[in-house]
Amino acid sequence: MKVLAIRHVEFEHLGNIAKYLKQKKIEYKYFDVWKEEKVKNLEEFSALIICGGYMGVYESSKYKFLKNTLNTTEYFLKKQKPILGICLGSQVLAHILSANVFRGDKKEIGFFDVFKRSEDELFGDFPHTFTAFHWHGDTFDLPKSAKLIFSSKMYENQGFVYEKAVGLQFHIEVSKNMVFEWAEKYREEIEKEKIDTKSWEKVKEDVFFTMEKLLFSFLEKFLHRI
Structure with missing residues (x-):
């Protein structure tokens, strides 16, 4: 098993996902899209993880490298391989x-219930x-045929499942150090x-412990689909 992780900003990385993969001795590779145009031998990868970033998906004319993200994601969707966004x-x-992906009425920054x-x-x-x-400041409409899983008070569409693809608007992969680095x-x-x-x-600390525990539970099931 080998996992590909698309990274848009160097410090917005896998966080505790990397911790889980290392514990399970699962190989992973970063695809830093602002540096490279494509990854050789995409067929070698069993799953895709798309990390966050400050840009909007609708800004591909400004951030040309987003096309690399879109093309790679489309490849994994067509191959019906697990994707976590x-x-x-x-x-x-x-x-x-x-x-539709668009700017929300207000930015949601901080610790909030899901x-x-x-x-x-x-x-x-x-x-x-x-x-x-x-x-995040952007949000999206629920894709057709996708199942809504999570919401917050501020934004209804916080998480969905579509076939083998999972989209999570919130972050449960972050450690305390990551939060303050951001x-x-x-x-x-x-x-x-x-x-503030x-x-x-x-x-x-219980909040970070619980996020990690839930993340690991999800990853165990998510990667089992490979």
């Missing part, structure tokens, strides 16, 4: 599945309500949106 990755999936809207075996261990980390890297946005990152320091 996180944040921008979920929007990429929605876009390819002909759903609510399970329907059952799916991939998320069997997820409670009805849990806390996840969010950082806050530093995107300091200008934080200040513009008047986000000091409150993040008060987030209990």
